[in-house]
Amino acid sequence: MKADGGCHVGLYSYFSTKNVLHLKLILEYDGTHYHGWQLQQNAVTLQGTLEAVLRRLLNEPVRLRVAGRTDAGVHALGQVAAFKSVTVTDINRFQRSLNALLPQDIVITQVEEVPDTFNPRRDARSRTYLYRIWNRPWPSAFWARYSWPVPFPLDCEAMDQAAALLVGDHDCSSFQGADSVTHNPRRTVLRSSVRRAEDFLVYEIEARSFLRHMVRNIVGTLVDVGRGALSVEDFARILAARDRTRAGLNAPPQGLFLVEVKY
Numbered sequence: 001m002k003a004d005g006g007c008h009v010g011l012y013s014y015f016s017t018k019n020v021l022h023l024k025l026i027l028e029y030d031g032t033h034y035h036g037w038q039l040q041q042n043a044v045t046l047q048g049t050l051e052a053v054l055r056r057l058l059n060e061p062v063r064l065r066v067a068g069r070t071d072a073g074v075h076a077l078g079q080v081a082a083f084k085s086v087t088v089t090d091i092n093r094f095q096r097s098l099n100a101l102l103p104q105d106i107v108i109t110q111v112e113e114v115p116d117t118f119n120p121r122r123d124a125r126s127r128t129y130l131y132r133i134w135n136r137p138w139p140s141a142f143w144a145r146y147s148w149p150v151p152f153p154l155d156c157e158a159m160d161q162a163a164a165l166l167v168g169d170h171d172c173s174s175f176q177g178a179d180s181v182t183h184n185p186r187r188t189v190l191r192s193s194v195r196r197a198e199d200f201l202v203y204e205i206e207a208r209s210f211l212r213h214m215v216r217n218i219v220g221t222l223v224d225v226g227r228g229a230l231s232v233e234d235f236a237r238i239l240a241a242r243d244r245t246r247a248g249l250n251a252p253p254q255g256l257f258l259v260e261v262k263y
Contacts (some may be wrong), residue, residue, distance in 0.1 A: 021088050024114040025081045032145050032254065036072045036081075044112040046070070046106065053101045055141040057094075058087040062176035066259040068127055069184070070212070073144065073253030077127075078260040080120045108213065120261070124191055126206050128260040129215045131251065133201040133223070140199070148219075154226030156201055159194040162225045162235035163203065166192040166218065172240035177219070177250075185211060185242070190244040194222060201226070204259075211251055221248035 007079045027050075035043040040050075047064055054062040067080040088094045095111045102108070132147040134140050166172075166189045173185040191206040203219055220236060222228040230238075230248075238246045 015256050017235040018211050020084050020116070022114050022116050023082060023088060023094075023110050024110075024118065024120070025083075025108055026110040027079050027081065027106060027108050028076060028077045028098040029079065030145070031073050031075045031202055032074065033105065036074070037066060037069045038244070044150070049103065050106065053213055054083065055099065057097055057101055058085055060085065060087050065120050065122070067124050067214070068210075068258050070256075070258055071253055074256045075254075076258040077130075078126075079258055080261045082114065087232035103122050104180045105209055109247055114216070118212070124209075124261050126208050126262045127210065127258065128191075128204065128206040128262075129210070130257045130259045131203040131215060132201070132255045132257075133219070134199060135196075135201050138200060143199075145254055146257075148252050150201075150223060152227055154223065155225070155228065156194055156196045156202055158232055159203075159222045159226045161203070161232045162230075163192040163194050163205075163218075164237050165232070165239060166205070170239060171212055171242050172214060172239075173222060174238050174244055174247045175214045175217040176245055183209055187211060187248060192218075216251040216253065216258060217244070217247055217249075219251040219255070 027048055031046070033044070034046045035060060037046045039047050040046055047066065049087060051062050051064055062083050064081045064083050070076060091111050091113065095108055098108050099228055134147040134149045135154050136141050137151045169188045169249065170183050172187045174183060187207055187209060189205060189207045194201060194203050203222060205215060221230070225232060225235055
């Protein structure tokens with residue numbers, strides 16, 4: 001793969017005098033080999049890869065907007081992006097052609113025309129993330145890229161009780177990235193639960209928006225609850241403390257999936 005190229009300029013002037021389609025893409029991807037979504041110089045990213053293929057296919061400047069800028073190694077089952085085009089006339093044919101040119105670890109599952117005002121990040125009502133923990137004494141050759149291997153026993157019931165404390169409107173400073181600069185760390189969590197699914201523990205959370213590294217920091221702290229290092233009451237105190245140093249480690253990225261964005 002080649003690293004991301006430079007930015008195109010003059011998009012506004014290019015589209016202002018033409019008949020424009022505003023297209024919404026739903027895509028899934030394996031984030032293993034990418035340095036996250038957002039364009040970076042001298043690094044292969046999902047945005048850079050997708051924009052390069054779109055420019056090659058459509059022979060026009062392209063700039064994608066996205067619902068969530070996933071980090072390096074994070075996957076997606078339902079990421080949403082949007083862009084404007086004067087070239088696309090047949091949406092079904094466009095989707096087939098785009099998938100034929102994309103690498104195998106990026107797939108466009110749906111394309112639809114949306115109003116000119118649509119913004120995949122700003123217009124989202126909620127986002128759902130899922131995190132998989134491989135909870136067996138031995139690792140998995142097949143799931144290593146899509147889960148966090150935790151070899152010791154975990155108390156799923158205690159983890160679920162702690163996760164439920166996040167539902168509602170809270171200052172989530174204890175779970176934001178240490179390098180984050182956020183003016184308003186309050187977030188509204190709609191669902192938060194842990195369940196066992198065969199060899200996995202699965203954490204699922206739906207919220208209106210998220211702080212940087214919020215889900216992975218929550219998972220790291222829930223694992224501390226599961227192994228008995230923290231109680232459910234300790235988790236509640238960590239949430240109330242609004243202090244990142246009180247929470248657990250930042251769980252590795254490969255277990256995290258952006259599952260769905262609702263509008």
